[in-house]
Amino acid sequence: MSSDHDTAFIDLRAITKxxxxxxxxxxxxxxxxxxxxxxxxxxxxxxxxxxxxxxSGVEPATEGxxxxxxxxxxxxxxxxxxxxxxxxxxxxxxLFPNLSVAENIAFATQLSTHERFFKSRATREIARxxxxxxxxxxxxxxxxxxxxxxxxxxxxxxxxxxxxxxLIIMDEPTTALTEKEVRRLQGIIRMLKDEGVAVIFVSHxxxxxxxxxxxVVVLRNGKKVAEGPATDxxxxxxxxxxxxxxxxxxxxxxxxxxxxxxxxVESLTKEGSFADISFDLKTGEVLGIxxxxxxxxxxxxxxxxxxxxxxxxxxxxxxxxxPTGDPQAASMARIGYVPEDRLTEGLFLSQSILRxxxxxxxxxxxxxxxxxxAGLVDEASDWLKRLKVKAPDVEAPVQSLSGGNQQRVxxxxxxxxxxRVLVLNGPSVGVDVGSKADIxxxxxxxxSQGIGIIVISDDLPELLxxxxxxxxxxxxxxxxxxxxxxxxxxxxxxxxxS
Amino acid sequence: xxDHASTKTIxxxxxxxxxxxxxxxxxxxxxxxxxxxxxAQNLTSMxxxxxxxxxxxxxxxxxxxxxxxxxxxxxxxxxSAVVAAIILTQFADPAMPASQSVIWLSFxxxxxxxxxxxxxxxxxxxxxxxxxxxxxxxxxxxxxxxxFAIAMTGGSAVMGFxxxxxxxxxxxxxxxxxxxxxxxxxAIVLHLILTRTAFGLRVTMFGANPLAxxxxxxxxxxxxxxxxxxxxxxxxxxxxxxxSRANSAKADYGSSYLLLxxxxxxxxxxxxxxxxxxxxxxxxxxxSMQFLSSGLNMLQVSNFARELIWGALLILVMVINTHxxxxxxxxxAKTPK
Numbered sequence: 001m002s003s004d005h006d007t008a009f010i011d012l013r014a015i016t017k018x019x020x021x022x023x024x025x026x027x028x029x030x031x032x033x034x035x036x037x038x039x040x041x042x043x044x045x046x047x048x049x050x051x052x053x054x055x056s057g058v059e060p061a062t063e064g065x066x067x068x069x070x071x072x073x074x075x076x077x078x079x080x081x082x083x084x085x086x087x088x089x090x091x092x093x094x095l096f097p098n099l100s101v102a103e104n105i106a107f108a109t110q111l112s113t114h115e116r117f118f119k120s121r122a123t124r125e126i127a128r129x130x131x132x133x134x135x136x137x138x139x140x141x142x143x144x145x146x147x148x149x150x151x152x153x154x155x156x157x158x159x160x161x162x163x164x165x166x167l168i169i170m171d172e173p174t175t176a177l178t179e180k181e182v183r184r185l186q187g188i189i190r191m192l193k194d195e196g197v198a199v200i201f202v203s204h205x206x207x208x209x210x211x212x213x214x215x216v217v218v219l220r221n222g223k224k225v226a227e228g229p230a231t232d233x234x235x236x237x238x239x240x241x242x243x244x245x246x247x248x249x250x251x252x253x254x255x256x257x258x259x260x261x262x263x264x265v266e267s268l269t270k271e272g273s274f275a276d277i278s279f280d281l282k283t284g285e286v287l288g289i290x291x292x293x294x295x296x297x298x299x300x301x302x303x304x305x306x307x308x309x310x311x312x313x314x315x316x317x318x319x320x321x322x323p324t325g326d327p328q329a330a331s332m333a334r335i336g337y338v339p340e341d342r343l344t345e346g347l348f349l350s351q352s353i354l355r356x357x358x359x360x361x362x363x364x365x366x367x368x369x370x371x372x373x374a375g376l377v378d379e380a381s382d383w384l385k386r387l388k389v390k391a392p393d394v395e396a397p398v399q400s401l402s403g404g405n406q407q408r409v410x411x412x413x414x415x416x417x418x419x420r421v422l423v424l425n426g427p428s429v430g431v432d433v434g435s436k437a438d439i440x441x442x443x444x445x446x447x448s449q450g451i452g453i454i455v456i457s458d459d460l461p462e463l464l465x466x467x468x469x470x471x472x473x474x475x476x477x478x479x480x481x482x483x484x485x486x487x488x489x490x491x492x493x494x495x496x497x498s
Numbered sequence: 499x500x501d502h503a504s505t506k507t508i509x510x511x512x513x514x515x516x517x518x519x520x521x522x523x524x525x526x527x528x529x530x531x532x533x534x535x536x537x538a539q540n541l542t543s544m545x546x547x548x549x550x551x552x553x554x555x556x557x558x559x560x561x562x563x564x565x566x567x568x569x570x571x572x573x574x575x576x577x578s579a580v581v582a583a584i585i586l587t588q589f590a591d592p593a594m595p596a597s598q599s600v601i602w603l604s605f606x607x608x609x610x611x612x613x614x615x616x617x618x619x620x621x622x623x624x625x626x627x628x629x630x631x632x633x634x635x636x637x638x639x640x641x642x643x644x645x646f647a648i649a650m651t652g653g654s655a656v657m658g659f660x661x662x663x664x665x666x667x668x669x670x671x672x673x674x675x676x677x678x679x680x681x682x683x684x685a686i687v688l689h690l691i692l693t694r695t696a697f698g699l700r701v702t703m704f705g706a707n708p709l710a711x712x713x714x715x716x717x718x719x720x721x722x723x724x725x726x727x728x729x730x731x732x733x734x735x736x737x738x739x740x741x742s743r744a745n746s747a748k749a750d751y752g753s754s755y756l757l758l759x760x761x762x763x764x765x766x767x768x769x770x771x772x773x774x775x776x777x778x779x780x781x782x783x784x785x786s787m788q789f790l791s792s793g794l795n796m797l798q799v800s801n802f803a804r805e806l807i808w809g810a811l812l813i814l815v816m817v818i819n820t821h822x823x824x825x826x827x828x829x830x831a832k833t834p835k
Contacts, residue, residue: 307713330715339713344707347710348710348711348773350773351703355699359700362699365696370695413714
């Protein structure tokens, strides 16, 4: 072990990170050798992002030592970390969409030379060299926003290489890639490793990167629960370590025979984001809509709730047409929508838990112009209790809650309005494992009460655990309709990314 | 959790600091100039002075709660006053018996309020339907309103009212100045609107996160229009008080009030980015400002120095609030997502 530590590029020992009483990381050891590819696996909330933040200098560790390139780093910030060769490629790549490929690749390098003027020729040279290193052809003058996702990722990799990266950390590198693109990425990773560049994959979907990795580290609830050569792991054992459960979640029980059509969507089309989306939703049915990042699933979800105005097509709920492009009309038709990004779209973070629920029911508790405060509070508290929100004080700001509890608050707001159709966009994004299973329970339970539920997600186990039917989207169209109770995860993954 | 619990106790609320400041300034002025500052005459005169700009500060408060601002409050106040004044001078003879002039006065008041509401509607539509930034929309509309007032009056003061007009600004009921009563009423009304109605809660929530308000299916446009209409109505009341106290109306009265209204709202703890603000805070801020201003007047401090002191007070309170806000944010940032 000691020799491991001596040669390691990254050497973390007994790293503990606490946030206001919550332990995000608990005495984790973590090493990366030069030229090694490591899979850092874990569910949302397991602590993997925290670990990355510590390595990249975004957050300091509460306890433990960090060594990068053999040097102990008691004080780290993103600049020190980058200077030592640690480069993070985030899921959105953090590129400048309006600049050219060459400018994006050379940007960081040019800044670090402290030249007063921007040199166009040098820029192109730097970019050309980086692209050559991974053997990729991309037009240097193309504006980055015009590139497909996979090429943007390559530009981000080249930018890291141009900045003398010794370690490239890739956050969810495959979520937006097709199978072919994934294979190309694997080839590039092999090339980088041969040159001595280490790679960390951060993901909760690892099958694709498992074969180019040497080592797997699994985190769960802030603890390292498994570590070993990649050959020792397969998808199943990874899932087991990540979730800590042997028993898979139960699929939903069948939709009641003769259930009526609740919602009918006909040829919904929006130029540039989705086209010809048609489907039915029965009472008590959970319908999944999935697709890669950029497949149009989120736009469709928003269109169902009037947040995106479609160019053509219609939505009817219980036989009545719902005006499109108007959230209030959708809400009047008793459609509910729990957005993907809880923090910016879903919740009023600085406002109390109670208010966050009550905002949906203000009119129902108004008499003679004034609010019936007691009634409002009672009802909201009742919903919080029914959804088992763990909150010591309902008057505390909602941002004091954990992700899982926040999501329940968002759900409670809509449930208190007795929706007929509930659109859940990424219902368990950023939610810990235990809460995730609970949320799936809630979804199945609501469906059994006759609510029609649409789950938009790219979390395949989640879809399988909740959905009766799954629609697969690609390039803005529905390309497949699958029976959620019989399809396997591998089959679904293949259809998604083929 | 202790952090949140403690923010709810009275002593740590931003309003409590304001109470201390108000009491401190009052105490200081009483000590420095006991016979003059504490005289009944001075206290009454203060109670006549502040309501007009205090009401404008209330108008500012509700727009700031949404994360907006209303820079047209003074323009609206003057336009309303000019319209009322024109009605009064055209139709009500100063020699008219009170029973008759009261009718014209009521008509003039109604017209002024309509102008206020209409101006607010214009502002609301600019902000809601056209999506203009409130600071620019109301800056522009304020100039337009002032322009109308100038066009109607040729820029000179409109005067020559029946005596009944003086009731609004100069009379006392049971020893309490009428302007003070009007201010108290409006403050209570605004407080009730903000804390006890669905609309008020929506205003605060929208200010806290406009995007989440959209996703919560709140009728944002209607809400914003209501907010600016209320601000317009309040401004026109302030305009009527100014008219009555000056016994005339002019397009450019109260030009220093705009800044004062913004200043008081911010001093009062209203978050200029929206989502937080309490009427009690604004009331305390108004009192502090008035005590300070009157006291300095008695101590014969020059006007320039007074402005310096006001500015310093504003910055001081803002810095204190910012520190509190940062500390609060810090404690939230530590909770994992």
